[in-house]
Amino acid sequence: MAIGHIMDENALSALQRTLKNKCAPFRQHTSEIKGELIVSELETFETTLQKTHLWIRDLMDSEGWEDRHRAFLALRATLHALRDRLSVEDVAHFAAQLPMLVRGFFYEGWEPAHKPEKIKTKEAFLAHISELMPRDPELDSERVVRAVFELIGRRTSKGAVQHLKNCLPKELRELWPRVESDL
Numbered sequence: 001m002a003i004g005h006i007m008d009e010n011a012l013s014a015l016q017r018t019l020k021n022k023c024a025p026f027r028q029h030t031s032e033i034k035g036e037l038i039v040s041e042l043e044t045f046e047t048t049l050q051k052t053h054l055w056i057r058d059l060m061d062s063e064g065w066e067d068r069h070r071a072f073l074a075l076r077a078t079l080h081a082l083r084d085r086l087s088v089e090d091v092a093h094f095a096a097q098l099p100m101l102v103r104g105f106f107y108e109g110w111e112p113a114h115k116p117e118k119i120k121t122k123e124a125f126l127a128h129i130s131e132l133m134p135r136d137p138e139l140d141s142e143r144v145v146r147a148v149f150e151l152i153g154r155r156t157s158k159g160a161v162q163h164l165k166n167c168l169p170k171e172l173r174e175l176w177p178r179v180e181s182d183l
Contacts, residue, residue, distance in 0.1 A: 044100070051099035055155060062147050074139065077132035078148035079106045082164070084128070085119050088112045090167050097156040122171040142175070149176045 059071040083091050083106055091112070095103045119125050126141040133139060153161050153176065165173045 048100040048102075052101040055099065055102055055151060058151050058154065059147060062150065063143070070136065070139070073133055074144045075102075075148055075151070076105050076108075077129050078145050080109070080132050081119075081125060081129045081145075083107075083110060084115055084117045085125070085172070086164075086167055087116050090163070091115075094156075094160060094164060097160045120169045120171065122175065125172055125175075145175050146177065153177060 056068055056071045056075065059075055060066070060068065063071070063074075065071055079102070083094075086094065091110070095106055098106055117128075119128060122142075126145065129141045129145060133141070133144070152164075161176070165176055
């Protein structure tokens, strides 16, 4: 259904003017082709796409996967399970470490009023991740979690990782890779 069928022409024109005015600060270069504005060189989006691609590529490489969608789903499920286990304040601090696009799907569907969930055992945490991932007989939840936690350790600050680990019960901390400071 075309938007014109939902709004009258005056409302549609007003919306288009508002969007044009509101979006103007975000345009670096535009050209007009057949009356349409083409936006190019949006560095913020290009940068976050590149960073997100690196996160997904790292996960694919560490697990020997060829399927980017599988890596995305595994990353998202693990981030959601971790997010659901953290306090609102800890979620915000950790999210600040993530590339913008990863941060977006980290927050996707989050309902902070019901958090943190009281998941205390490794089995409950892994079961939560299994619920969040589509059924894939080749995916082992524990292996996925360990791979994503290792990725987080490589791609975020050591302080952020240590803070996350300190927020988790002992059984969940043991899913993180051991580093020299843990020994």
